[in-house]
Amino acid sequence: MRRADGEIILLWTLPVLAVIWISAFFLFPGFVHPMSPSMTAQQVADFYRNPANLDRIRYSMILFNWFGVGLVPIMTLIVMQIRRMAHRTPIMSYCLLGCIAGGPTVFLIADLFWLLATFQPSQPPELTQLFNDLGWMFFTTAVPFLIGQSLIIALAIYLDNPRHPVFRRWVAYFNIAVAAALVPAAFTGLALSGPLAWNGLLSFWLKNIAIAVWIIVMSVVLGRNVYRQRAEADTGPVAEEAVAA
Amino acid sequence: MTGEAVTELAAPAGPPKRLGGIAWHWRNNPKRELWFAWYSMIIFYNIFVIVFFIMTKTQPPAYPYMPDAQVVSWFGGHRGGLLIGFGIVFATAALTLPSTALIAYSIRRMSVSRAFAYSYLVIYSLSALPGMLLLCVVLSVAAMRPSRDPALIHWLFNFAFLSYVGTMGIFLIGSLVWMLAILLDKNRVLPKWFGYLNLCNALTEVVVSPAWIFHQGVLDWNGLISWWINMVVFGVYTSAFMMLLRTMIQREDFGDGPLPDLPKAPKKAPKAQPATLSSTAQ
Amino acid sequence: MSDITQAEQPEADTAKPARHIPGQPDMWVLVLFEALIFTAYFAVYLFHRSASSALFLRSQGYLNPWLGTLDTALLLTSSMFMLRCVQAARAGAVRAAMANAYLTAGLGVAFLIAKITEWILLVHDGHGFTSNEFFLYYFFLTGIHLLHLLIGFITLGVCIYQLRSPNRRSQEIVETCATYWHTVDLLWILIFSLLYVVR
Numbered sequence: 001m002r003r004a005d006g007e008i009i010l011l012w013t014l015p016v017l018a019v020i021w022i023s024a025f026f027l028f029p030g031f032v033h034p035m036s037p038s039m040t041a042q043q044v045a046d047f048y049r050n051p052a053n054l055d056r057i058r059y060s061m062i063l064f065n066w067f068g069v070g071l072v073p074i075m076t077l078i079v080m081q082i083r084r085m086a087h088r089t090p091i092m093s094y095c096l097l098g099c100i101a102g103g104p105t106v107f108l109i110a111d112l113f114w115l116l117a118t119f120q121p122s123q124p125p126e127l128t129q130l131f132n133d134l135g136w137m138f139f140t141t142a143v144p145f146l147i148g149q150s151l152i153i154a155l156a157i158y159l160d161n162p163r164h165p166v167f168r169r170w171v172a173y174f175n176i177a178v179a180a181a182l183v184p185a186a187f188t189g190l191a192l193s194g195p196l197a198w199n200g201l202l203s204f205w206l207k208n209i210a211i212a213v214w215i216i217v218m219s220v221v222l223g224r225n226v227y228r229q230r231a232e233a234d235t236g237p238v239a240e241e242a243v244a245a
Numbered sequence: 246m247t248g249e250a251v252t253e254l255a256a257p258a259g260p261p262k263r264l265g266g267i268a269w270h271w272r273n274n275p276k277r278e279l280w281f282a283w284y285s286m287i288i289f290y291n292i293f294v295i296v297f298f299i300m301t302k303t304q305p306p307a308y309p310y311m312p313d314a315q316v317v318s319w320f321g322g323h324r325g326g327l328l329i330g331f332g333i334v335f336a337t338a339a340l341t342l343p344s345t346a347l348i349a350y351s352i353r354r355m356s357v358s359r360a361f362a363y364s365y366l367v368i369y370s371l372s373a374l375p376g377m378l379l380l381c382v383v384l385s386v387a388a389m390r391p392s393r394d395p396a397l398i399h400w401l402f403n404f405a406f407l408s409y410v411g412t413m414g415i416f417l418i419g420s421l422v423w424m425l426a427i428l429l430d431k432n433r434v435l436p437k438w439f440g441y442l443n444l445c446n447a448l449t450e451v452v453v454s455p456a457w458i459f460h461q462g463v464l465d466w467n468g469l470i471s472w473w474i475n476m477v478v479f480g481v482y483t484s485a486f487m488m489l490l491r492t493m494i495q496r497e498d499f500g501d502g503p504l505p506d507l508p509k510a511p512k513k514a515p516k517a518q519p520a521t522l523s524s525t526a527q
Numbered sequence: 528m529s530d531i532t533q534a535e536q537p538e539a540d541t542a543k544p545a546r547h548i549p550g551q552p553d554m555w556v557l558v559l560f561e562a563l564i565f566t567a568y569f570a571v572y573l574f575h576r577s578a579s580s581a582l583f584l585r586s587q588g589y590l591n592p593w594l595g596t597l598d599t600a601l602l603l604t605s606s607m608f609m610l611r612c613v614q615a616a617r618a619g620a621v622r623a624a625m626a627n628a629y630l631t632a633g634l635g636v637a638f639l640i641a642k643i644t645e646w647i648l649l650v651h652d653g654h655g656f657t658s659n660e661f662f663l664y665y666f667f668l669t670g671i672h673l674l675h676l677l678i679g680f681i682t683l684g685v686c687i688y689q690l691r692s693p694n695r696r697s698q699e700i701v702e703t704c705a706t707y708w709h710t711v712d713l714l715w716i717l718i719f720s721l722l723y724v725v726r
Contacts, residue, residue: 037389090353098370144335151339152339458657
């Protein structure tokens with residue numbers, strides 16, 4: 001018998017996390033109107049030295065540092081759903097575990113660089129710009145693990161038993177679309193302005209919106225599964241069960 | 246947790262040979278997950294060679310003893326190659342994960358505790374971060390702003406190469422975990438000589454450590470001993486495990502006991518193939 | 528579960544007449560591979576030595592040839608005891624085998640102490656890893672060798688562990704460990720010759 005205690009709690013940490021993240025997002029002045037890579041070192045230094053910005057940057061980044069990794073337990077629940085699929089081997093869940101580890105870690109590194117930029121605002125502007133560059137680049141190019149996790153979920157769904165799938169097919173197509181949406185951000189280093197730059201349409205807006213939508217959709221799908229499994233466990237497994245999506 | 250239709254009994258255990266066969270294998274081969282992982286590994290290493298050796302010219306590593314001005318012109322010489330090459334890495338780096346998963350699977354198939362497999366999985370899943378991605382991001386940051394202070398560019402250059410060459414513990418401990426599992430294994434999943442080869446690979450991580458100390462000579466990050474001879478060892482090791490994992494997949498019977506050998510007879514009907522449905526796979 | 532009675536484990540088949548490789552054949556793969564790698568290191572050393580022979584010659588003068596000879600004697604004797612261990616094990620004299628194994632280990636420890644003492648003395652005199660090109664090779668080669676010696680202690684431990692219990696006893700494992708230990712000895716002799724003797 002699978003022990004499922006606590007999964008509902010883990011699931012409901014997501015809305016709490018979402019509130020914290022969205023607050024931190026709007027708190028960080030560098031996100032609300034995304035900073036341009038073509039700012040000069042002096043402009044970047046002034047941005048960080050500006051007392052109106054400095055505290056907001058620090059506190060938002062501290063919040064992100066605390067809670068950035070918070071998505072991992074929920075993603076692990078997805079791994080457990082993958083384990084329930086009709087695969088011959090645990091290869092898919094192993095791959096997904098690796099992706100889950102990678103994404104938040106890279107985000108944490110970006111966070112560290114942004115915090116570093118604020119620590120000694122009186123440092124030479126070139127240094128502030130360097131830390132800012134490193135933070136933005138880590139943040140934006142952190143996509144390989146996110147692309148990986150979407151494609152692995154899609155592949156896992158494809159390899160699952162089509163008659164009793166754990167996740168419906170549309171979830172696979174959705175994940176492929178998200179993966180595609182994240183690819184442009186990988187090339188953000190090529191441009192200091194325009195849609196590919198780290199504040200641009202593709203690398204910032206498309207990427208972050210795709211991630212947000214992915215989190216919402218996957219949580220809903222996951223939540224439905226978790227609740228249904230819990231109901232099954234309470235009442236005994238039902239033989240013929242179409243996955244409610 | 247039932248699998249697909251009963252046609253699996255006829256599935257040959259080799260990789261698809263023709264394009265038409267691929268589609269059939271993809272739909273029916275019970276080992277398709279394993280082959281997916283194996284081919285991902287091959288694809289990744291090919292991308293790696295093209296991006297690192299040709300596009301970005303970061304392998305072999307640039308010289309550690311260049312002065313600031315030379316470092317700046319190193320970047321200037323192939324800025325596009327660097328940025329596009331690393332962009333490709335950022336899009337495809339997840340391909341490292343199926344190969345880790347496959348190796349973890351090989352350890353899981355052994356007669357040793359699952360702890361070995363999970364340790365390996367954890368250690369190597371994160372290996373790409375300090376061991377490869379750090380270099381990619383840092384060099385991209387350096388390349389994207391050529392007007393930066395040369396001293397800072399040089400700092401980024403050192404950061405990138407040292408982190409890449411000098412991330413040692415992951416591969417050291419990871420190789421030792423795999424080695425120990427293989428040497429203790431009674432299921433004959435992988436040959437003992439490969440277990441010993443893991444020791445050689447682990448030792449390369451010791452041999453590379455002087456790169457953190459020397460700026461030139463045979464032990465610097467581009468040194469004859471620390472990089473070139475080490476890469477030969479690593480190359481032999483990697484080629485070996487690619488071949489051995491392929492053989493392992495062919496031999497796999499999804500059981501718990503010793504892995505059967507491949508049938509010796511060349512082109513016979515696969516009667517010795519134990520591709521049964523009565524698997525105890527979990 | 529599939530039925531694997533095809534072939535018995537093809538272990539070192541001592542039923543075969545005379546010609547069998549002592550120990551696991553796999554260990555010989557390791558020995559060969561390590562030999563190749565060390566040959567490469569030695570070649571690099573000799574090449575660079577010929578490029579700055581005056582410096583190397585002068586630096587070699589700081590080494591203590593007595594300590595070097597002592598090291599060599601210790602390892603050679605330990606190899607002799609290892610050989611006796613294998614012979615005793617083959618003859619079934621387990622206690623003698625274990626005693627020889629312990630002696631081997633003891634001499635190995637003596638080597639370790641002598642080597643570290645020598646390093647400390649050299650560093651104390653101002654000749655460290657980064658002092659000059661010769662000492663780079665000296666510390667690198669002796670260091671890597673020492674690491675192999677430490678691994679040798681682990682193999683000796685395995686050997687003794689195997690000998691201890693009647694069900695675990697395996698001549699093949701004992702021979703495998705002996706093969707490794709002899710390799711460590713051989714490597715030391717080569718290193719000793721290159722660093723201390725060849726001038």
